[in-house]
Amino acid sequence: MKTHRGVLAALSAAALLVAGAAAPAHAAPDWRPGIPPLATPWTDKVGPKNALPEYPRPQLTRDKWQNLNGVWEFAEATAGQAVPTGQSLAERVLVPYPIESALSGIQRREDRMWYRRTFTVPANWKVGSGNRLRLNFGAVDYDAKVYVNGAEVATHRGGYDGFDVDVTDALKGAGPQELIVWAEDLTDATGQPIGKQRRTGDRGIFYQGSSGIWRTVWMEPVPAASIAGLKLTPTLTSLGLTVNAPAGTTVKAVARDGSRTAGSVSGAAGAALTLPISKPKLWSPDNPFLYDLEVSLISGGKTVDTVESYFGLRTIGSRKGADGKLRITLNGKILFNMMNLDQGFWPDGLYTAPTDAALKWDLQQDKAMGFNAVRKHIKVEPDRWYYWADKLGLLVWQDMPSGNTGPLPEQWRDQFEAELHEMVREHDSWTSIVAWVPFNEGWGEWDRTATGRIADAVQAQDPSRLVNAHSGVNCCNSKGDSGRGDVIDFHQYLGPAAPTPSETRVAIDGEHGGYGLKVSNHMWFGDGQAYEMTPDKATLTAKYVANQTDVLTAAERCGISAAIYTQITDVEGELNGFFTYDRQVTKMDLRQVKAINQKIVREADGSGSSIPQPPPGTPGLEGIAFWPLDGTYGTLTPVGDPAFAEGHNGQGVAVNGSSQFLDAGKPVLNTATDYSAAAWVKLDKADGAFQTVVSQDGPANSDFFLQYSGADQRFAMSFAGVRALAPAKPEVGKWYHLVGVRDTVKGELRLYVDGELAGTATACLPQGAPTGNTVIGRGKYNGNPVDYLDGTVDQVHLYDRALSAAEIKELYASNN
Template identity: 35%
Template sequence: MTTTSIPRPEYPRPQFVRDKWLNLNGAWQFEIDHGRSGKDRGLHTEDASMGQSIIVPFCPESALSGIGNTDFMDAVWYRRTIDIPADWAGERVLLHFGAVDYHAEVWVNGKSFGTHRGGYTAFTFDITDALQAGSNTVTVYAEDDLRSGLQPRGKQSGLYHSHGCDYTRTTGIWQTVWLECVPQSYISSFKIFPDPENECVHLEAKLNGQTKGLQLVCEASYKGRPAGSAAVRLGAMSARVTIPVSEVHLWQVGAPELYDLKLQLVSTEGGQAVDTAMSYFGLRSVQLDGMAFRINGKSVFQRLVLDQGFYPDGIYTAPTDEALKRDIELSLEVGFNGARLHEKMFEPRFLYWADQLGYIVWGEHANWGLNISNAQGLAQFLPEWIEGVERDFNHPSLIGWCPFNETWDDGRTGSRQDNEVLRIVYETTKAIDPTRPVIDTSGNFHVITDIFDVHDYDQNPETFKARYESLRTGEGEVNASFPNRQKYTEGLPYFVSEYGGIWWNPGQTDGKAWGYGNRPTSEEEFIARYDGLTTALLEHPKMFGFCYTQLYDIEQEVNGLYTYDRKPKFDPAIIRAINTKRAAIED
């Protein structure tokens, strides 16, 4: 299979790039295992064969996979052979999975390399010791039971049919599978801490292998010009270094200046490079200042839109890298400057394009479907959330974390959320990342949060505006949506992180459409309502942002500004003119 015929051929981890890698997307053997009996039947062994073929990285529910099975699948199997390039001899070979939903086990040549639980984060196995000359067999098994209450499902439907704001499910592999060649001693991960106020960037690296006699050398450049360097001798499995920046160019919303970064492990004696990786960074700081949200010291009104990351032909997986970029461009065309990445951890390539285009985003997990009324919910949620925070930490476009969305009580038992689950996740997130604000749960029910947000789908601009008058005047109780469950704390930054959801589906006659509130009777009525709701938030002197529901339709939910196939429903210039009005809180 040539590179041009491989689906999603681009490098999957754009902030941590090495030259030696091999994309494993394309045709794999495949089998649905409704009885979870595949191990008993020996499907994990080297000589096993499977009954179907699937195109990875597309999930079997999608049209692009070639399977298109939208029923529940308790488990699925994948198998393919790989040939290791000859020039990788003597080095380590890492097998990477971008995401597998939900509980995966991986074998190479019949040897199990371990398991991973979580449908949204990457995992890696060092498979060097199992490789043999010639062809090698990789086998993947994934169990998926989103109706169990024991796994985050996000917007994947728990019923057979899609309904309301839940859509077609995703099972198994849905991001790129790839091999990477690394030396015996190599950089395994790193975190970048931009420090524009002090004209430098700090870096923490984790290392694998023998580090004696090596140093970490870091070189920053801007548009090809050297912009700073630093080196530190290694004596442990981690290192810290500060790189002074000779010319300061800030990463701004809509003006994304970026630096290239080369990281090397270099011998202290001979000076030869042992390992080389390429990355990039943006000089960007975020800060909460009273009711304002400041980026590089400037109050920026967050004109956000809800983006759920679904595609008609790929479901969770964008058909191309260009499609990821295009969704951001469509949002920018109608005047938004960012998005809540909703009920899903988006793939790193989306965040890469957000970095490149100066588009701000909030990171969120797919918590819906997970019972968090007891500590077991924490055990299921926290490990994957930590992986996601660590994975996406270095993206300048990511300006805040929101692990949970609308933590409703368990409908099956009536039990309330365990507040300790939210508190522990919040505290853990702050410990891993002290540089960004954290919202414990968007909308409800807040326990401990840096920002108080509410969801409000009132379709009447007058009553919608009046609901936030007490926040403006300081007189009376501030709207908390669920006053018996959560209270606004005076002085907390405040924003409406979901509103609108105005449905507009002219010409649809199948009766399956769904949206919030009453449908407008004309395009003019839609625009007037959109203008009234949005302007009420822009003109509020104590509101730092909004998030409109939503960017595009998804299946039966028809409240997007674009259709599911990304066609505009309205003249983009009209929506852009409303969204880009000056906000009262902006400097």
């Protein structure tokens, strides 16, 4: 963010460029690259003369600019050290690669550092004679000070946002000018936003940090009155445009479709303008059409500045599908966002891709694999990454980089929020970005109410996009759901997660998958891990296809609008990529990957047409099985010698809470469709122990539990981990009538107590066919018999359909 306090820090909004000559690096020719543990296909293509030479700011370009990437002098700095003005530094670093990277030539970390070089301003730029010289930094991690000819011209805090400064008044004559940059990066020793960076990687999910200059540095001449920034907000028929330029000037914007003028608008600088587009063409992943945009600044009747830009017409929002579930829309149409998780690390450049072709390559693979979206995971990329996402047609969910995983220290909270809003401000014109994600899995989160407030603030700052207040709200260090934002986001490995949308918020699987494969000679540490390892490419591919098939089921049944697979490449010790960390080996059969991804996008349309309707079931209230238990077990087999006792109607069966139950000898219920279970029960105790009244054994757990939940001390109709709960604790020694209902069409469990609806729970995913016996008086969990009933059970009914509320009330009355 632009927190500049230097004497000449009259800073403008993000500036951008397109083509120009690279400035020579004024340093001794003794720079040498380090040797990375792994080399990418682009490692050997990087050198002093071609260190990211492309124009770094594609959405605001000028024809005159000069790239300052290349070899700079470098030295470790100490706290309080004087600025080394006029002094040659001992080492050489290749900018803009972070110093920990092999490509930098330093390949070690330092808390503090100096960079030094000289530059010469081209005479035809006419700086000082009507034009000013603007110096631009894509990013410096984390605190930075900039000196020109010994004068401090800017200070900046924040490792993920750009800054710029007018250095005209610090120039001396027409010859070489000295440029010195000081940087300090304490990484996880502080509360600063760092994402996955650590001073030392943990061989797990946190990686080697990236310090110092890590994005392009460049300079450009600008008129005294110039365009400092553009804010572009598209609709389906027009472009909202605000031009950051001096008050009292006028702007003119012209949109072009090739050689055709598609629209134009003129108005005051700083005003919110609307540029209507004739015969509009919409941007989408299938057709990422982009308009060219020329913006001119007029002062005193003369054009004093002109910049080039571009935009796409698109909207992002939500609406209910035919199935009644709220879903994400692009351009007003439901579109499932099938995403790849992208963390943006490179074995040779760490945070900085070795070349622009490499930066583009990852996104090209996403498209080739049938993904239509990317989650940029707790990192903010250089502008050209978003440019390629715009050009290739990929929706982007943009995370805010977190601090450490624990709650942010109070003194860092304002800084976190300031950097979050600066991230939104700097990136609010990219066509591809459709959602902001302030928090991930509770990392850095300090208070649920504050999370909701922050989500509201981002939504107010940018109402044109979705706000996902908290990715993985069900996980890890989360403070719980604030209820704010546009998205309910669960993580589940291996998953997928299957939250359901509300009336106002869509639901997504924020992370799933994570299957791994070791590839010899292509692992950062020579070894690594994943959420589940596989032995070979075929097995890994089969696991992926099966996992993604479950994603489609979750989309159709539960209504998730997006899913995010982990991840595009291996990263250090994480081996769960489609590609190895060095991008040298493809780990899956990408034809199968593409086929299942495209099937998800095509069929997860909210139509509800794929959900099978349950059969009508057996009519009447007796059901497919009825055990009165009035002095006889009927078809049930007693286990552990339970006894008959006084029941609700006549006799019932008393069980001892430790070893006694009744076994039907077969699966009575088809758990793959609708069913209901009813029974009278009287508890002899109601403490913290679970007690199951009726269940049916599954492979590892009971397919369902009609139970007393000891964790909640309430009655429940449950699956493992899902409970429809009654509102109050039952009384010991009192008879209750319980009915549990499984409704596959609504995707829920319902519990009725004494004829009245007592609780519901979402259970949208289908169950498998039955495999085990129906039992009365115990459950099954992790393969073991558990949750024995301590009490008396009577009048057990089973139904092959979902009983209606009226039927349940009638059943209760008839037995009462």
